Amino acid sequence: MVLPVVSCLALAGVLAWQVQQANTTVSLIEHSNRTIALATRLELLIVDEETGLRGYQTTADPRFLEPYNRAQPRFTRAIDEMRTNAPGPTPNLSSFIAEHDAWQKGFAQPLISVIRAGGNTKDVDINITGKGEMDRMRAFLNNIIANSEGLRAERIDTWHRQTRDLRIILVVLTLGIGILIAWFTRDHLHVVSNAFRRAMDREKDRAAQLYESEQNLRTTLSSIGDGVIACDTNGCVQMMNPVAEQLTGWRESDARNRPLTEVFHIVNESTRELVESPVAKVQRLGTVVGLANHTILIRRDGSEIAIDDSGAPIRSAAGALTGIVMVFRDVTMERRTHDVLLANEKLAVAGRLAATIAHEIHNPLDSVANLLYLLHQNPAPEDAKHFLDLAQSELARVTQISRAMLGLYRESRAPVPIDLKETIQEVLLLLEGRVHSLGIHVTTDLKPDIVVEGFPGELRQVFTNIITNATEAVGPNGSISVRLTPRPASVSESGERLEEGAIVEVIDNGPGIAPEVRDRLFQPFLTTKGEHGTGLGLWISQGIVHKLGGTIELVPSPDGHGTIARIFLATKPTINPGGD
Amino acid sequence: MNHSGISHFYEPQVIGILSTNRTSLPVFLNSNMENRAHLVLCVDDEVVGLRVRKILLERAGYQVLTAPDGQSGLDIFTAQPVEAVVLDYAMPGMHGGEVAQRMRQYKPDVPILLLSAYVGLPDEVSSLVDVYMTKGEGAPALLNKLGNLLSDTASNQT
Numbered sequence: 001m002v003l004p005v006v007s008c009l010a011l012a013g014v015l016a017w018q019v020q021q022a023n024t025t026v027s028l029i030e031h032s033n034r035t036i037a038l039a040t041r042l043e044l045l046i047v048d049e050e051t052g053l054r055g056y057q058t059t060a061d062p063r064f065l066e067p068y069n070r071a072q073p074r075f076t077r078a079i080d081e082m083r084t085n086a087p088g089p090t091p092n093l094s095s096f097i098a099e100h101d102a103w104q105k106g107f108a109q110p111l112i113s114v115i116r117a118g119g120n121t122k123d124v125d126i127n128i129t130g131k132g133e134m135d136r137m138r139a140f141l142n143n144i145i146a147n148s149e150g151l152r153a154e155r156i157d158t159w160h161r162q163t164r165d166l167r168i169i170l171v172v173l174t175l176g177i178g179i180l181i182a183w184f185t186r187d188h189l190h191v192v193s194n195a196f197r198r199a200m201d202r203e204k205d206r207a208a209q210l211y212e213s214e215q216n217l218r219t220t221l222s223s224i225g226d227g228v229i230a231c232d233t234n235g236c237v238q239m240m241n242p243v244a245e246q247l248t249g250w251r252e253s254d255a256r257n258r259p260l261t262e263v264f265h266i267v268n269e270s271t272r273e274l275v276e277s278p279v280a281k282v283q284r285l286g287t288v289v290g291l292a293n294h295t296i297l298i299r300r301d302g303s304e305i306a307i308d309d310s311g312a313p314i315r316s317a318a319g320a321l322t323g324i325v326m327v328f329r330d331v332t333m334e335r336r337t338h339d340v341l342l343a344n345e346k347l348a349v350a351g352r353l354a355a356t357i358a359h360e361i362h363n364p365l366d367s368v369a370n371l372l373y374l375l376h377q378n379p380a381p382e383d384a385k386h387f388l389d390l391a392q393s394e395l396a397r398v399t400q401i402s403r404a405m406l407g408l409y410r411e412s413r414a415p416v417p418i419d420l421k422e423t424i425q426e427v428l429l430l431l432e433g434r435v436h437s438l439g440i441h442v443t444t445d446l447k448p449d450i451v452v453e454g455f456p457g458e459l460r461q462v463f464t465n466i467i468t469n470a471t472e473a474v475g476p477n478g479s480i481s482v483r484l485t486p487r488p489a490s491v492s493e494s495g496e497r498l499e500e501g502a503i504v505e506v507i508d509n510g511p512g513i514a515p516e517v518r519d520r521l522f523q524p525f526l527t528t529k530g531e532h533g534t535g536l537g538l539w540i541s542q543g544i545v546h547k548l549g550g551t552i553e554l555v556p557s558p559d560g561h562g563t564i565a566r567i568f569l570a571t572k573p574t575i576n577p578g579g580d
Numbered sequence: 581m582n583h584s585g586i587s588h589f590y591e592p593q594v595i596g597i598l599s600t601n602r603t604s605l606p607v608f609l610n611s612n613m614e615n616r617a618h619l620v621l622c623v624d625d626e627v628v629g630l631r632v633r634k635i636l637l638e639r640a641g642y643q644v645l646t647a648p649d650g651q652s653g654l655d656i657f658t659a660q661p662v663e664a665v666v667l668d669y670a671m672p673g674m675h676g677g678e679v680a681q682r683m684r685q686y687k688p689d690v691p692i693l694l695l696s697a698y699v700g701l702p703d704e705v706s707s708l709v710d711v712y713m714t715k716g717e718g719a720p721a722l723l724n725k726l727g728n729l730l731s732d733t734a735s736n737q738t
Contacts, residue, residue, distance in 0.1 A: 355698065359670060362697035366715035367629045370636045373719030377639060387632075394628060433697075436625065439672030476673060 022162040031088035032152035039144040103133040235279040249300030269294035278311030288312040364394035415453040421446040427463040441479040465537040473510030501570040509562040549573040623653035624668035650674030669696035677705035691729040
């Protein structure tokens with residue numbers, strides 16, 4: 001960086017020096033010009049003097065002397081000018097002036113005096129002398145002129161050379177500066193071009209990443225086992241994966257930009273009413289929504305499949321809703337399996353009930369049979385009465401049990417008011433034999449007059465399940481407590497609105513629930529009873545309770561021993577037909 | 581008293597009982613008729629059922645001891661010269677199978693008749709006892725099987 005700058009500065013110095021030299025040469029040329037002009041003027045002046053003098057000599061008329069006289073001051077001025085001519089060397093004029101003085105004083109003035117006196121001036125020698133002096137002066141001047149012209153030619157050559165050098169230097173300097181600028185800007189250009197290239201590379205990378213990410217998403221979407229449909233905010237289909245195509249019967253190319261309701265036509269399984277479009281629901285709620293149970297998708301060809309689905313909002317980074325994505329799957333098989341499982345569990349329950357019935361009815365029947373036998377033996381009248389009373393009370397027991405059994409299967413279509421205390425007592429009566437045989441101590445705290453709407457048989461099944469589970473958990477000689485309390489409508493600590501209803505709690509002092517099964521309690525086929533359980537009881541109980549809009553949970557007892565099964569049932573439930 | 585009428589309806593082994601007195605001894609008219617009343621232990625948690633069974637057996641000529649659960653039944657079994665046991669299966673605490681097992685350990689020769697309200701009992705339980713019956717089979721069946729058990733024992737001992 002330094003070297004080129006120094007070189008350029010040096011060149012500029014040289015250039016300035018050259019310009020100055022050229023200027024000097026120019027003034028020297030001017031000097032030569034002036035010298036030549038002055039010498040020429042002096043020559044003319046001495047010619048004027050000689051001519052005037054000669055005219056006067058010839059005519060003796062003083063008017064002819066006028067050029068001679070007029071030349072005198074001019075001569076002196078020209079000499080002075082010549083002496084002060086700068087800056088070049090001044091020719092030595094002393095000999096010339098002396099010669100001129102000699103000519104003037106020694107020849108011209110005496111000649112004029114003679115002529116004025118009227119004398120004869122035609123003497124050749126005198127005139128020759130004068131002419132010789134004048135010729136010498138002219139020769140001197142001519143010499144000066146010739147010298148000056150020679151100098152001038154030299155100086156002009158010098159000037160030509162200098163201007164040529166100047167041009168060369170200028171070119172070199174221009175080139176140097178150009179190169180310097182180029183070199184100087186090259187770094188900057190490098191920086192700029194590098195930045196540009198990096199930006200381009202980044203853009204390319206980003207584009208590649210975007211492409212890759214989109215490919216990934218596409219692959220993911222197309223390999224997903226669930227149907228996926230993405231819609232814009234107007235509810236028009238933007239994208240479908242192959243499973244969605246297969247399930248709806250619409251090709252993506254046909255479905256694109258059509259309203260979702262046309263492509264994804266869903267109705268309620270039982271009512272056949274149009275289900276609210278998930279898009280509308282997402283737009284209304286702004287959150288992920290699940291579809292109602294028992295939804296049927298009507299395919300393009302009119303066939304139907306049971307589906308389960310959910311919708312979720314797609315949001316921009318700023319949080320604005322930019323679309324809705326829906327995920328759904330064919331649950332026809334699942335639904336069938338579910339139905340089969342329900343039927344199996346119902347059979348298993350029926351089997352268990354049959355055993356219970358056998359036990360509960362055989363005991364009083366045995367007594368009655370024995371009493372009848374005794375009566376046949378013609379007992380004393382007071383004995384006979386006693387036997388008959390006993391038989392009657394035992395038969396009443398049978399009736400009570402069979403009535404409770406019937407209640408278990410008396411199913412109504414619409415929910416009916418159920419007195420929970422009565423229901424629980426009936427269930428406890430049914431289970432009494434088993435409970436008693438295991439030596440389990442049962443305490444109850446059942447508040448009267450708590451009525452909820454529901455299906456009696458199903459609720460009995462739930463209570464039977466929960467209480468049976470408790471008896472099996474505590475084992476022989478354990479204890480169970482059954483509590484029924486009302487729950488007034490209120491607002492929970494978390495701000496959730498709590499409906500009016502009832503809470504049934506079955507508290508056992510058994511070993512509690514192992515942590516590893518706690519999360520899976522309500523899954524089908526989970527059993528801790530080995531081959532004695534179907535693993536469906538809690539699953540079905542949950543289904544029933546959920547159908548009634550209630551909740552069921554199993555939590556560890558606060559004292560660290562055993563489990564609390566807690567069921568909430570709403571007084572006026574919104575029956576959720578998909579609950580089971 | 582029309583004893584023949586009864587014999588017409590029921591097993592012929594028990595022809596009649598002396599019904600005028602609750603404590604009177606039964607009259608056995610079959611070949612194994614003995615003068616001495618057998619001591620029978622009844623174990624059942626069903627209060628009414630146990631009471632009726634006691635009356636029935638007493639009127640059939642047995643001496644009857646009762647116990648409402650397995651443990652007290654075992655206590656009586658070890659303390660008294662019980663000759664046969666009528667045992668209920670489903671009971672609180674110890675079930676009939678366990679009770680029978682312990683009785684066998686103590687006095688293997690005493691016949692045990694197991695009664696159950698359940699139709700099906702596990703094999704390991706029914707194989708423990710001499711006779712297994714379902715409740716509700718009727719008094720004659722019970723009396724017949726019990727009588728057979730006692731006569732078998734008697735014939736074995738002679």
